Amino acid sequence: MSSFVATLTLNPTIDLASEAETVHPVRKIRTHGERQDPGGGGVNVARVVRELGGETLAIILAGGVTGRFLEELLEEGGVPHRAIPIAGRTRISHTVLERKTGLEYRFVAEGPAISAPEWEAALAAMAELREGWLVASGSLPPGVPADFYARLAAQASRQGLHCVLDTSGEGLELALRQGGLELIKPSLGEFETLMGRPLREAAAQEAAAMEVVRGGGARMVAVTLGGDGALLATADGTLRLPALDVVVRGAVGAGDSFLAAMTLALARGDMPTDAFAWGVAAGAAAVSNAGTAHPTRAEVGALRARITSVPQMAGILP
Structure with missing residues (x-):
């Protein structure tokens, strides 16, 4: 079975990350440990797929000097990519970790306006793919x-x-109405917005995830729950795994790392439950590293080994 995972990122970003002792308004904040990463949902997924040994191609919209810098960062990381040129400049986002409190401040730019010929070119690029898995990730x-x-x-x-x-x-809602998706991976907040109601209790989360699966929008639903782990729903039922205990150094790209590992495992033929466990391990590895989506293959493997057994899926909810 092919382990090729292509990704599409319409709104990539250059992720700047740094640390500061404290963050105050008005005053000049001195930062340390600066790093630059190629970012955006699909870009992060492609980087992690490559790190975990899979084949990938990151398709991006990129423009201006920042777009060229994004491509340079991808080249430095050895990530195969194809850039579709746009008139606007690729955005820059900034994350600051406050050392005193451990709080993370994220400043996420909206991104450039995309013309019809530009987004149509992205669809045309997808038409050239002939096999494997496609991960479309990130904001419109x-x-x-x-x-x-x-x-x-x-x-x-x-x-x-x-x-x-x-x-x-709305982008997620309309895609689910279209149906035929293999997997969606919302955070709990995104999932609550999709369902139009709070989902605070485990039973409510599981019932909502099964509702999406039964509706035919997606064959699998994986909901990331932060410190509470993650939830998987398929036609066979639901499964929850707790978060692994790691030292948190940054959360940017953790969900993308989860998605990359789970998708790659599915592409390699793993059962959904085992692929889900790989996702949990990769998400934990990502938060234990600074910067955007930097789990290493060794770390992911070690954390996956800590999930000594994957429980059976709970029966299908009524």
């Missing part, structure tokens, strides 16, 4: 229609691609 930048991911899901189905989606809001 200004100018891209809300049904873009729904169009992409329909196109992927016609091409025989396994389509995975990690986004939120």
